[in-house]
Amino acid sequence: MKKSAIVLGLSLLALSMQSYANSLEKLQARLAQLEGNSPITAQFGNQIENIRGEGKEQRIRTGEASLTLSDDGSGLQVHYSQSLLTKVEQEQQAKADDEDVNTPTMMALENLDAIDFQNMISAGPRLQRFLARSTYVGVQESEEPVAGETVLQFDLPLEVIIDDKKTREYVNKFEGQFFITVAEDGTPLRSNISFHGKGRAWVLMSISAWLERETQYQLSGDRLLQVSRNGKGGFSTSFFPDTSWSSSESLTLGNNAMDMQLSAN
Numbered sequence: 001m002k003k004s005a006i007v008l009g010l011s012l013l014a015l016s017m018q019s020y021a022n023s024l025e026k027l028q029a030r031l032a033q034l035e036g037n038s039p040i041t042a043q044f045g046n047q048i049e050n051i052r053g054e055g056k057e058q059r060i061r062t063g064e065a066s067l068t069l070s071d072d073g074s075g076l077q078v079h080y081s082q083s084l085l086t087k088v089e090q091e092q093q094a095k096a097d098d099e100d101v102n103t104p105t106m107m108a109l110e111n112l113d114a115i116d117f118q119n120m121i122s123a124g125p126r127l128q129r130f131l132a133r134s135t136y137v138g139v140q141e142s143e144e145p146v147a148g149e150t151v152l153q154f155d156l157p158l159e160v161i162i163d164d165k166k167t168r169e170y171v172n173k174f175e176g177q178f179f180i181t182v183a184e185d186g187t188p189l190r191s192n193i194s195f196h197g198k199g200r201a202w203v204l205m206s207i208s209a210w211l212e213r214e215t216q217y218q219l220s221g222d223r224l225l226q227v228s229r230n231g232k233g234g235f236s237t238s239f240f241p242d243t244s245w246s247s248s249e250s251l252t253l254g255n256n257a258m259d260m261q262l263s264a265n
Contacts, residue, residue, distance in 0.1 A: 048247070065087075123217060135155040158176075187217075190214060194213075195211055210234060
């Protein structure tokens with residue numbers, strides 16, 4: 001009887017391990033299918049707020065902008081409306097008159113580029129590269145599991161977050177984790193990333209930084225879209241004021257107005 005129980009336990013463990021491996025294999029296979037070639041038009045917008053320092057020295061910068069992303073197979077097209085460009089021109093003039101004036105449109109656009117836009121409308125290839133450089137831990141057990149969903153856990157090496165080799169030399173401590181929830185066929189549904197790092201530059205200056213972010217995904221043909229991304233983070237140094245932020249982003253298919261929000265606390 002005791003021997004049978006041991007055999008049964010080992011069998012269940014083996015089945016569980018096989019299921020976990022299958023979940024990773026399904027994810028990898030599904031991502032390979034999501035090449036991002038289907039035509040797409042989506043509305044993209046953002047709001048951002050950045051808080052630096054405290055008390056009378058505190059400075060708060062906010063931003064807001066919206067634009068259209070499209071790809072019909074000939075490449076990524078980014079459309080900036082005339083009203084958006086007019087706001088940029090007005091803010092540039094205001095900045096020339098008063099360097100401390102808030103420039104929300106410029107602030108919203110200055111941290112966005114073609115790489116960000118491409119990842120929003122075609123997240124599959126980037127996820128493939130990201131996971132290839134991460135260490136698979138296993139399936140995360142949940143107290144309230146959702147039928148048809150599996151959460152896979154990965155440990156993140158420093159080079160996944162910081163791609164500059166010279167900068168990585170200043171980091172003394174780093175811990176990062178990535179969780180991705182997948183459907184039964186391996187399709188990504190949402191993911192969570194977090195990291196915290198500490199380091200030292202120029203001997204005297206200590207630096208610490210952290211981030212937490214959740215991303216929601218949606219399929220459109222063979223494209224994996226980042227339709228929602230919410231996060232918060234910050235950094236501090238021994239010489240400069242602390243900075244913190246939080247973010248909320250969204251992407252909507254079609255030509256209707258859409259908000260992608262970023263706000264910092």
